[in-house]
Amino acid sequence: MSKKIVELLLKDHINALVERGIRRDGRGLHDYRDIEIISETATHGDGECWVKLGKTQVVTGIKVDIGPPYPDTPDKGVFVVNVELLPLASPTFEPGPPGPESIEIARVVDRAIRSAEAIDLEKLVIKPGELVYILFVDIYALDYDGNLFDAATLSAVGALSKTTIPVVHLDEEGNITADPNERFKLELKSKPATVTMVKIGKKLVVDPNLEEEQVADGRITFGVKEDGKICAIQKGPGSLSIELVEEAARIALSKYEFLSAYYG
Amino acid sequence: MPIFVEKKPDKLISEDGTRIDGRKPDELRPIEIEVGVLERADGSAYVKWGGNRILVAVYGPRAAHPRHQAIPHEALVRCRYDMAPFSPSTDRKKPGPDRRSIELSTVIEEALKPVIFKEMFGGTAIDIFVEVLRSDAGTRVAGITGASVALADAGIPIRGLVTGCSVGKVGDFIVLDPGHEEDMWGDGDMPVAFFMETGEVTLLQADGQYTYDEFQRALKLAYEGCKQVYELQKKAIIEKYEKLKLEGEIDEQENS
Numbered sequence: 001m002s003k004k005i006v007e008l009l010l011k012d013h014i015n016a017l018v019e020r021g022i023r024r025d026g027r028g029l030h031d032y033r034d035i036e037i038i039s040e041t042a043t044h045g046d047g048e049c050w051v052k053l054g055k056t057q058v059v060t061g062i063k064v065d066i067g068p069p070y071p072d073t074p075d076k077g078v079f080v081v082n083v084e085l086l087p088l089a090s091p092t093f094e095p096g097p098p099g100p101e102s103i104e105i106a107r108v109v110d111r112a113i114r115s116a117e118a119i120d121l122e123k124l125v126i127k128p129g130e131l132v133y134i135l136f137v138d139i140y141a142l143d144y145d146g147n148l149f150d151a152a153t154l155s156a157v158g159a160l161s162k163t164t165i166p167v168v169h170l171d172e173e174g175n176i177t178a179d180p181n182e183r184f185k186l187e188l189k190s191k192p193a194t195v196t197m198v199k200i201g202k203k204l205v206v207d208p209n210l211e212e213e214q215v216a217d218g219r220i221t222f223g224v225k226e227d228g229k230i231c232a233i234q235k236g237p238g239s240l241s242i243e244l245v246e247e248a249a250r251i252a253l254s255k256y257e258f259l260s261a262y263y264g
Numbered sequence: 265m266p267i268f269v270e271k272k273p274d275k276l277i278s279e280d281g282t283r284i285d286g287r288k289p290d291e292l293r294p295i296e297i298e299v300g301v302l303e304r305a306d307g308s309a310y311v312k313w314g315g316n317r318i319l320v321a322v323y324g325p326r327a328a329h330p331r332h333q334a335i336p337h338e339a340l341v342r343c344r345y346d347m348a349p350f351s352p353s354t355d356r357k358k359p360g361p362d363r364r365s366i367e368l369s370t371v372i373e374e375a376l377k378p379v380i381f382k383e384m385f386g387g388t389a390i391d392i393f394v395e396v397l398r399s400d401a402g403t404r405v406a407g408i409t410g411a412s413v414a415l416a417d418a419g420i421p422i423r424g425l426v427t428g429c430s431v432g433k434v435g436d437f438i439v440l441d442p443g444h445e446e447d448m449w450g451d452g453d454m455p456v457a458f459f460m461e462t463g464e465v466t467l468l469q470a471d472g473q474y475t476y477d478e479f480q481r482a483l484k485l486a487y488e489g490c491k492q493v494y495e496l497q498k499k500a501i502i503e504k505y506e507k508l509k510l511e512g513e514i515d516e517q518e519n520s
Contacts, residue, residue: 042397043348061397065356067265082359142319143302
């Protein structure tokens, strides 16, 4: 009961501040928290990126594998996005197979990258119809203080842009040989970002932290890319007016330049 | 389908005891421990040990869920050891628990339980999450080493620190802290952990074959290794609180 009261008081307080264009941590309504890309090698991935978005931390590791293509796309490589909300990252995350929350994040990140046509999947074919590269994009939430969507996209695209792929030779008998030092760089045709906003009262707030997420009345995420196009949309809980959705799209597009600077 | 097959090196150790990575038989790999690296966890640590990168978080004492697991007269201590899909130097590991990680979770739990004042927190749970981001042999002992400082960081009453270190057998040599190649192709691996205050053993496993004399030497070498790691653990905890103290002093100056 007392918890409910505190939550309501906090909600009123945050609402009142946002109404005046202020946030509890001193940011403007459309400002991101500080972003930091940690450069040390923390995984054994073929590409990796550890992102700190305020106090939210996400690390992505890419593992390149080989295998048969999907039957309906015999001349295309495969990429798979997986998100793990580790119980280490929050008292509310529990061990077990991926739940709806982590699947939603994985699918939104996947959609932004796929729709942006960031990866030229046709270049990831070793022998059409038989052997292609499979890129596993494993996104690990390490510390959850709000807005995992944008942290996950930054970290996934950041890791892909640093990925190198081993050159695989396939002889006529089907034997596979590869030299660990012979690699080619994964070229990205686009480096999309996602911009997540929540509705607090009647206003949109960019990059919500945990308490803002908890008191918000709605959530929306836009995937955006370098040519000023939208490449994914996901509305979360709550409802938003058409005007607010349009405003959200404009804000998202205006944030691409800022976010893409972290892709290096 | 695996792209690479790792090849066994011609020689893991030379006659004079120089190891494949250039170390002497009784030499540890470089180790760094950082305490309090996560915001949400009650206690946390990041361990860099050779090529290993391990993140540990401790939550609790907190309400035990599911309720039927709770023990009325003491805290339920649970550990989850997990390897990230991108942590092995070889193929991707499928996410989620497997037989190995379930066993390691249990032995890590048993290695830490003896030092925790469980009796003070009946009905609650203390959760320890060991996340291997990059693996390079000896992850369980590095995990235990990190978990024990994370427990201290969480302010959970403990009798003292638990410190882990592996020893291995390579040919006729007993070596401290086996590396990746020694772990893969050596003749035995013996992970050990001690409650350093008393010298009691809280983790002991081994594969490979040892004479009694070799076993005795291995255990002694593990203890010598743990003594060095123990100093690093204490230093890491002190460093965090020195930093807090410094921040506190700055705040005080600004306010006065």
